[in-house]
Amino acid sequence: ASSNQAGDGDTNDTASLYTPNDMPGSAQALANPVTLGGYINQPGTGAEGRSQLRGDIDDYFRLELLAAQSVTLLVADFEDADADLYLYNEAGEVIDFSVETGEIETVTAPENGTYLVNVTAFLGATNYILAVGSPALDSAPRTDAELVPGEIIVEFAESEILAPGFFHADLAYQMGMQERAGGPGRARLLEILAGQAERQRLGTAARRKNDFQNNAR
Numbered sequence: 668a669s670s671n672q673a674g675d676g677d678t679n680d681t682a683s684l685y686t687p688n689d690m691p692g693s694a695q696a697l698a699n700p701v702t703l704g705g706y707i708n709q710p711g712t713g714a715e716g717r718s719q720l721r722g723d724i725d726d727y728f729r730l731e732l733l734a735a736q737s738v739t740l741l742v743a744d745f746e747d748a749d750a751d752l753y754l755y756n757e758a759g760e761v762i763d764f765s766v767e768t769g770e771i772e773t774v775t776a777p778e779n780g781t782y783l784v785n786v787t788a789f790l791g792a793t794n795y796i797l798a799v800g801s802p803a804l805d806s807a808p809r810t811d812a813e814l815v816p817g818e819i820i821v822e823f824a825e826s827e828i829l830a831p832g833f834f835h836a837d838l839a840y841q842m843g844m845q846e847r848a849g850g851p852g853r854a855r856l857l858e859i860l861a862g863q864a865e866r867q868r869l870g871t872a873a874r875r876k877n878d879f880q881n882n883a884r
Contacts, residue, residue: 673697675705675726679716679792691759694727694783699736700800703728705786706793707750713792728784730799732776738784740765740772741796748791755783 676686676695688695697703706713710722717723732738740752745768752772754763762782765772766789776782786795 671698671701673701673703675703677718677723677726678706679708679713679718679723680706681717685717688727689723689725691727691755691783694729697728697730697784697799699730699732701730701797702799703797705795705797707786707788707795708748708792709788709790712748722788724788726786728786728797730782730784732780732782732799734776734778736800737773737775739798740786741798742770742772742793743795744791744793745770748793749789750793750795751787751789753785753787755785757781757783 673695674683676684676688686695687693705726706718707723707726708718709724710720712722713719738752738754740750742748742750749768750772751767752765752774753761754774754776756762757780762777763774765774774784784797784799786797
């Protein structure tokens with residue numbers, strides 16, 4: 668296969684080679700650009716196979732990204748499952764994340780560097796396609812965008828000193844809002860939290876830094 672095409676190392680298919688990538692320390696190396704096909708599932712969900720019972724909640728990938736390059740996740744079974752996308756730097760900090768409930772999730776690298784990309788199953792089981800190498804098209808907010816009730820565009824002072832392990836996403840959460848788009852060095856789209864499900868989803872972003880650091884040791 669071409670170096671620009673890859674497969675998830677731990678799919679549900681018992682006939683395929685098994686190379687676990689479900690921890691930061693065992694992240695699967697990827698080229699750039701690349702298109703990868705994969706599979707994730709919560710325990711007890713999905714088709715019968717290698718991970719049906721115990722689950723394959725997380726897939727981690729390590730790769731080099733350029734500033735403003737995007738990583739896009741296409742969730743094949745988005746009507747029955749929910750997958751999210753996280754981007755970490757080498758220090759284990761969550762740089763960007765996408766926790767939508769639809770077909771597309773996208774994160775963007777703020778600068779050149781080595782990153783970890785985490786595809787995670789929030790609900791159910793799904794095949795997915797991970798595409799790396801497309802420049803981010805909307806790094807700045809549109810001035811002609813239609814206003815949506817309950818949403819606001821803000822720009823945090825990136826020099827603001829935050830407590831260790833505390834991110835601007837956590838700051839938005841404490842204000843009763845969640846990030847929907849944007850990231851470090853860019854304007855951010857915030858949305859007023861509607862219920863407990865959203866609160867649980869956003870709390871995951873902060874917890875994942877601690878999980879990353881513990882698992883990488």
